[in-house]
Amino acid sequence: MASEQKSSSMAINGEYESAVGVGESTQKFSRMTLTAMVVGSMVGAGIFSLPSRIGAATGPFGVIVAWLIAGFGMLMLAFVFQSLAVRKPDLDAGIFAYAQEGFGDYLGFAAAFGFWAGTCLGNTTYFVLIKSTLGAFFPVFGDGNTPAAVFVSSIILWSMHFMILRGIKEAAFINKVVTIAKIVPIFIFIVFMAFAFHYEMFAHSFWGGGDYSGADIFNQVRSTMLVTVFVFIGIEGASVYSRYAKRREDVGWATVAGFIGVLCLLVLVTLLPYGVLSRPELGALRQPSMAGAFASVVGPWGLKFVSAGLIVSVLGAYLAWSLLAAEVLYSAAKYGLVPSSLSHENPHQVPSAALWITNILVQVFLILTLFARYAFDLALEMTSAMTLIPYVLVAGYGLKLTLTRETYQQRSRDLGKDMIFAAIATIYAIFMLIAGGLKHVLLSCILFAPGTLLFISAKREQAGRLFTAAEWGLFALILGGAGVGVAALVTGMITM
Numbered sequence: 001m002a003s004e005q006k007s008s009s010m011a012i013n014g015e016y017e018s019a020v021g022v023g024e025s026t027q028k029f030s031r032m033t034l035t036a037m038v039v040g041s042m043v044g045a046g047i048f049s050l051p052s053r054i055g056a057a058t059g060p061f062g063v064i065v066a067w068l069i070a071g072f073g074m075l076m077l078a079f080v081f082q083s084l085a086v087r088k089p090d091l092d093a094g095i096f097a098y099a100q101e102g103f104g105d106y107l108g109f110a111a112a113f114g115f116w117a118g119t120c121l122g123n124t125t126y127f128v129l130i131k132s133t134l135g136a137f138f139p140v141f142g143d144g145n146t147p148a149a150v151f152v153s154s155i156i157l158w159s160m161h162f163m164i165l166r167g168i169k170e171a172a173f174i175n176k177v178v179t180i181a182k183i184v185p186i187f188i189f190i191v192f193m194a195f196a197f198h199y200e201m202f203a204h205s206f207w208g209g210g211d212y213s214g215a216d217i218f219n220q221v222r223s224t225m226l227v228t229v230f231v232f233i234g235i236e237g238a239s240v241y242s243r244y245a246k247r248r249e250d251v252g253w254a255t256v257a258g259f260i261g262v263l264c265l266l267v268l269v270t271l272l273p274y275g276v277l278s279r280p281e282l283g284a285l286r287q288p289s290m291a292g293a294f295a296s297v298v299g300p301w302g303l304k305f306v307s308a309g310l311i312v313s314v315l316g317a318y319l320a321w322s323l324l325a326a327e328v329l330y331s332a333a334k335y336g337l338v339p340s341s342l343s344h345e346n347p348h349q350v351p352s353a354a355l356w357i358t359n360i361l362v363q364v365f366l367i368l369t370l371f372a373r374y375a376f377d378l379a380l381e382m383t384s385a386m387t388l389i390p391y392v393l394v395a396g397y398g399l400k401l402t403l404t405r406e407t408y409q410q411r412s413r414d415l416g417k418d419m420i421f422a423a424i425a426t427i428y429a430i431f432m433l434i435a436g437g438l439k440h441v442l443l444s445c446i447l448f449a450p451g452t453l454l455f456i457s458a459k460r461e462q463a464g465r466l467f468t469a470a471e472w473g474l475f476a477l478i479l480g481g482a483g484v485g486v487a488a489l490v491t492g493m494i495t496m
Helices: 002-011 031-042 050-055 060-087 096-103 105-135 147-165 172-196 199-204 214-222 225-232 248-275 279-284 289-298 300-334 352-371 375-404 413-435 438-462 469-491
Strands: none
Touching: 031 248, 050 225, 050 248, 050 279, 050 289, 060 214, 060 225, 060 248, 060 375, 060 413, 096 105, 096 300, 096 375, 105 147, 105 300, 105 352, 105 375, 105 438, 105 469, 147 300, 147 352, 172 248, 172 289, 172 300, 199 248, 225 248, 225 375, 225 413, 248 279, 279 289, 289 300, 300 352, 375 413, 375 438, 438 469
16 A cells, blocks of 8 residues: 555645655655645646636526535535544545445445546546647647547557656656646636626626526526536545645645635636626637636737646646546555456556556547537536545445444534534535436446446455345446446437
8 A cells, every 4th residue: 555655646636846755655744735735636627617617507696506505515525534534544545445444345346436437537528628728729629529639639648658657657847837837827817807807797697697587596506516526526635645644633624724725716716707708708618718718808818828827737637647547446456346456566666557447448538529529528527427426425434434423432522513514415415416417327327337347356356245235236226227328328318
């Protein structure tokens, strides 16, 4: 597990100045370093796409409601991570460890596979967004899902793959460049939008640009749910590295503080553009829409400025998260949830087998974008849907601990508080899955059904029991959902 922590340390975001090396395994992270890890994990490609993605769905009032729901729900999840970091200090191998401890091997696998597949889909959004950004200057790339875009993305994918295999994960300089490229354009965007803000235009779009009933507002907000999840992915950043915290309680503090800081950025990035552009104008912006909104205020240089920052940021983020995806498989192999061969490391201590299967899956997703009309939106929503699965299980494990009173002393003051936090977080995560729509549930089943072969292979290696009775039932549901999903794709009931 030391190798997992070392190579993951840069994977999550690289906001601290040096990766954890072989001789640094005893390095301890301060409270501020852990907070930076949370912020860096969450601030990625998603924030650059928000103005158009949210503007097409709802007006400022809907935005406020959406962030209240998402912010409150994710804050409860942050509190769960905070509690688990203290109450289960031995479970520091990633968020799937909570699911495995609380609900058995198959749901532990489901958490690991969901997080891994979601990360691979997230990496696909990076490539689509980069090519969509370049498409504003080179039409051959279109919206990031043309044959030329997929071809160039594939070259970048495999170039980085072989660079990582040589141990490029130790390049701390890349981390610093990514950090600057990520944060500076966002702050400059917020400042210029604030100065250009017109209250009258904001008020005109407040209710979505017309007279809407409560049901209309609900539908508007519902259409933003998976987007809000996407931009909060990474909230577990400090939890992944809880072993390296100077003080265990710093993990929870960093998770909550980092979350609140990012939430403030997200609210400003989504609300301020309504005072500069009308809702139809926002919805019509090409991705990355932050660049288009900024250009409407400062002129053409704004488009180039944000686009350049985004490309550097996203390329660096891809490097980091491709390592994270491989580390999830590597760690799951160590815990016997996937075949042990995926725990193989090369001489540079890179989890090479896991990296190969990770990038092969990303390549498959890139090819599938050729057949998706709105490739970026689909990949974003599917990333959220897959990542919600381990979030549901983490929140559920926190709730289980309070119901069984495990780790709680008699008449503990924390019991009632933690039970409320965990219950709300569990309900929120389940609600977000449902709000995302049946389409994403069925598409997730299509991924989980063949993915379960990894779990079956691991169990055969161990010569252990394959499924419990409850796990057989869950597997049957997944197979049924996959069958319905494939049939819906073939008949056109589900379109991509």
